[in-house]
Amino acid sequence: MKNVVIFSVSYYGRAIFRKLKKIPNKYNIICFIDNDLAKHGTEFAKIPIFSPNKLTGMDFDQVLIAGRSMQDQAHQLEYNLQVPKYKIRAFKKSEVAISKNGSLSNNKERSTLEIIEIILKVFNNNEIDYWFAYSSLLALYRGEKLSSYSDVDIILISYHAADVLWQELSSLDFPNIEISKYYGRGNNSQKINKIVIKSLVNIEKEEPAVFDICVKLLKDDIYVSEIDGLTDYIPVKYFSGFTTIEYNNFQLRVPMGLTEHLEFVYGKGWEIPADYWATSSMGNLTERI
Secondary structure (H helix, E strand, C coil): CEEEEEECCCHHHHHHHHHHHCCCCCEEEEEEECCCHHHCCCEECCEEEECHHHHCCCCCCEEEECCCCHHHHHHHHHHHCCCCHHHEEECCHHHHCCCCCCHHHHHHHHHHHHHHHHHHHHHHHCCCCCEEECHHHHHHHHCCCHHHCCCEEEEECCHHHHHHHHHHHHCCCCCCEEEEEEECCHHHCCCEEEEEEEECCCCCCCCCCEEEEEECEEECCEEEEEECCEEEEEEHHHHCCCEEEEECCEEEEECCCHHHHHHHHHCCCCCCCCCCCCHHHCCCEECCC
């Protein structure tokens, strides 16, 4: 039996955990490691969560990684923590993906559709401009389920829109849905710049439907926001209007020039799903604008 450590308790770390649980007597999960200070000293599924620095002096066979932070994790393990390369195992996205036709996939998709119905009513009733974005666009273009990705991304282009959305959602009573708000930084620290909507599930067994609704701000001829400590920028032309894609009888707004936009964000190979894709591969990130 291999003694393993899982890097991250986020979406892909939990996916690795569930995969290993289906292979009894082959893996012993010693712990999780995570760069989120708030998680240190806590547990997931009764397994402790430590700082990556705890690996020093720990006896283990492999550290398991997957997902869009994989490149950064591998670099941190090998160069910062001196973990030998042969002890780092990267899982393909397809290896840890939820079964497309299983009950867990159906549960997540059902919740995804319920949340879409809720937010579209708010958007339409309040004439809020919005665009489905990032991996959600890939799903829509490829004819995949939105729930097959870690979350559903939606962009707003004003703080007022985020305020209205929050007020409307807060007035509704949905016992199986959790809604959270986050604020900007500096001069915008009193303004909501992100709303996260999540279905409530037993997260040890399945993934919730998650909607990440972010505000982008106009700066000169681009819209900007922060992602993983970098500035994410999109030219104004993509949000100068919208086209729609039908999804389960919903008409969802997407950016103008959809294929050009996807190439701008994900590069020329965006049409082919990548098993080892990382956030750093995005073409619209810069240190600071």
